[in-house]
Amino acid sequence: MNWEDTPAEAEFREEVRAFIRDRFPSEYVPDPEAEHSLEPEDVFGYNWPVDRVSDDPVRREAARRWAATLAERGWIAPHWPTEYGGAGLSALEEFILQEEMMRAGVPTVNGIGAFLLGPTVLEHGTEQQKSEHLPRIARGETTWAQGFSEPGSGSDLASLRTRAVRDGDDYVVDGQKVWTSLGQYADWLFVLVRTDPDAEKPHRGITFLLVDVTTPGVTVRPIEDIRGDAPFCEIFFEGARVPVANRVGEENRGWYVAMTALSFERAGIGATIKYEQALARLIEYTRSEEGRRYLRDDLGALRHEIAQRYTEIRMLYNLARYTVSRQATGEVPGYEASVNQLFSAELHQRLARTGAKVFGRYGQLWQRDDAPLGATFTHMRMDSVAATFLGGTSEIQRNVIATRGLNLPRA
Ligand SMILES: Cc1cc2nc3c(=O)[nH]c(=O)nc-3n(C[C@H](O)[C@H](O)[C@H](O)COP(=O)(O)OP(=O)(O)OC[C@H]3O[C@@H](n4cnc5c(N)ncnc54)[C@H](O)[C@@H]3O)c2cc1C
Numbered sequence: 001m002n003w004e005d006t007p008a009e010a011e012f013r014e015e016v017r018a019f020i021r022d023r024f025p026s027e028y029v030p031d032p033e034a035e036h037s038l039e040p041e042d043v044f045g046y047n048w049p050v051d052r053v054s055d056d057p058v059r060r061e062a063a064r065r066w067a068a069t070l071a072e073r074g075w076i077a078p079h080w081p082t083e084y085g086g087a088g089l090s091a092l093e094e095f096i097l098q099e100e101m102m103r104a105g106v107p108t109v110n111g112i113g114a115f116l117l118g119p120t121v122l123e124h125g126t127e128q129q130k131s132e133h134l135p136r137i138a139r140g141e142t143t144w145a146q147g148f149s150e151p152g153s154g155s156d157l158a159s160l161r162t163r164a165v166r167d168g169d170d171y172v173v174d175g176q177k178v179w180t181s182l183g184q185y186a187d188w189l190f191v192l193v194r195t196d197p198d199a200e201k202p203h204r205g206i207t208f209l210l211v212d213v214t215t216p217g218v219t220v221r222p223i224e225d226i227r228g229d230a231p232f233c234e235i236f237f238e239g240a241r242v243p244v245a246n247r248v249g250e251e252n253r254g255w256y257v258a259m260t261a262l263s264f265e266r267a268g269i270g271a272t273i274k275y276e277q278a279l280a281r282l283i284e285y286t287r288s289e290e291g292r293r294y295l296r297d298d299l300g301a302l303r304h305e306i307a308q309r310y311t312e313i314r315m316l317y318n319l320a321r322y323t324v325s326r327q328a329t330g331e332v333p334g335y336e337a338s339v340n341q342l343f344s345a346e347l348h349q350r351l352a353r354t355g356a357k358v359f360g361r362y363g364q365l366w367q368r369d370d371a372p373l374g375a376t377f378t379h380m381r382m383d384s385v386a387a388t389f390l391g392g393t394s395e396i397q398r399n400v401i402a403t404r405g406l407n408l409p410r411a
Contacts, residue, residue: 003321005096012093016100023069024106028062032368035229038386039111039181041270046107049143049185067109067140077114077138080122084130085138091327095269095320102273112181113137113144117190120261124249129210133188145183147191147211147235148258150176155396157192158203158255162237164193166251170241171195171209173217176234181390183233184222186213190261196252208254210246217241227382262392263332269320271344275313275351278376282306282355285373294372296360305354312347319343335405342397345387352380 005013030045051063070076073087078094080086089097101108108114118137121129136142153160162175173193183189189211199205213220217240222230249257283306285291286299296302319340323333333340355377356363363378365371371378388394402408 001318001321003318009092009096013096013100016097017104019073020100020104020106024104025062025065025069027058028066028106030105031059032374036227036231036383038225038231038383038390041102041108041111041274043102043105043107043274045105047182048107048109048111049182051107052140052143053185064140066107070109071139074138076109076140077118077134080114080118080134080138084118084122084134086134091324095324099269099273102270103277105277108270109140110137110143112146112186113142113188116146116261117144120190120257121248123260124208124257126245128245129248133210142187143182143185144188144190145180145186146261147177147180147183147189149179151178154179155393157258158201158206160192160194160206162191162193163197164195164207164209164242166195166244167241169244171207171244171247173209173211173237173240173242175237177237178234179223179232179390180220180235181232183213183235184220184230188212189218189235190248192254192258195254199252203255205252206254206258207251208248208257209242210248211240211242215240215242226385227379263334263337269317269324271348272313272317272320275309275316275347278351278355278380279306279309279313281373281376282358286358290372294362295358299358302354302358306358309347309351309354312343312350316340316344316347335401338392338397338400339405341391342394342401345391345397346394348380348384348387352377352384356381 032045034045034047035050036042036047048063048067051059052067054060054063067076071085074082074085075087075097077086078089078097079091080088082088098108114137118134121133133142137144148157150160150162162173162177164171164173171193175193177191180189191209191211192206193209194205195207196205211218217238219236219238220233221236222233224230248254286295323336323340326336327333359372359377362372365375366378368374403410
């Protein structure tokens with residue numbers, strides 16, 4: 001495989017680099033204490049959906065300005081058609097854009113809306129839904145959160161119990177969602193609800209709805225995690241009225257709409273770059289004066305482990321390139337995306353463990369100011385705990401690869 005840029009791709013890459021250099025707001029600086037969403041693609045020091053509603057007016061305005069700047073080119077939703085505010089970029093151009101933004105350490109904008117909800121509405125939504133929601137996402141004016149999981153319904157999503165009962169032109173929704181990433185910062189939610197409790201197969205009684213967070217009867221409660229951040233929340237629905245016009249796809253066919261959304265969730269280059277940069281910092285540190293003071297005396301024993309992580313990061317890069325090259329020919333990533341997700345999530349944890357080990361007892365320091373290398377790997381260890389859960393657990397990814405990819409018999 002040859003991943004060299006074609007002349008046109010190299011030219012586009014240069015254009016992106018120049019754009020970031022010239023247009024990224026200088027006052028939008030990384031904040032080491034920024035709340036992380038736990039998504040492996042997040043750029044260190046930023047979390048755009050949080051920044052855009054920050055209490056600090058400088059940060060808030062900078063985040064908004066960055067969104068407006070990207071929107072001028074349609075680069076918030078680069079792959080959407082231009083008529084809805086996208087840039088109509090090819091899968092490879094979009095890959096290059098994301099790669100360069102990650103390498104430059106600048107945040108992407110509106111991830112869940114642009115990369116999950118948008119493509120789903122483009123495929124299954126009504127014209128009214130497209131023209132109402134897509135341009136606003138592409139301008140960075142509205143943010144979205146994904147309300148699928150419930151207490152007791154995570155991997156077994158089809159068992160979800162949040163009810164929606166038709167009443168005239170509305171659905172009346174009652175139930176609870178949980179682990180909704182950044183839901184407390186979102187303007188809108190896309191949720192799965194049960195509309196036919198008697199369906200023979202549970203997944204045939206589910207509907208996909210778009211819900212305005214300010215709807216009476218919707219309550220959002222942040223959940224604090226082990227790090228003291230609140231990257232997700234639980235959401236309660238108590239008699240919330242949602243217009244039937246906000247249904248995406250047919251009633252009781254929402255499962256198939258959701259599967260489209262999830263297929264978009266599992267492709268991406270961002271994580272590779274993040275791991276690559278973290279490992280590069282670690283390697284540089286081991287060679288530095290300061291590094292020699294703080295690192296373990298028996299570092300030699302970890303040399304092979306560091307080399308192994310380097311090799312795995314190269315493999316992940318190749319997996320991401322392979323996936324995008326298939327998307328470039330119009331294919332939707334299926335089980336291959338699960339291969340990426342599984343390998344990426346488990347590598348995230350291995351890399352964090354290797355990094356923390358290299359610092360020996362200093363690997364236990366949490367306060368960034370007190371710790372060598374700003375406690376990067378100690379924080380990464382905590383962040384990475386969720387990696388093998390958040391986009392579907394490792395066991396579920398292996399199930400998908402085994403059954404859909406390898407055609408092994410189902411147990
Ligand atoms: C940081 C974070 C962010 C998240 N963000 C969102 C979000 O924005 N929106 C949203 O809807 N959800 C979100 N989630 C929820 C996430 O999708 C679920 O945690 C995940 O699907 C697993 O569900 P569960 O937690 O109920 O675990 P369970 O499904 O109860 O799994 C428990 C264990 O049993 C194993 N298991 C379950 N079924 C099988 C099986 N069939 N075969 C083998 N093993 C199995 C699992 O692999 C796991 O080890 C988030 C989770 C995290 C941690």
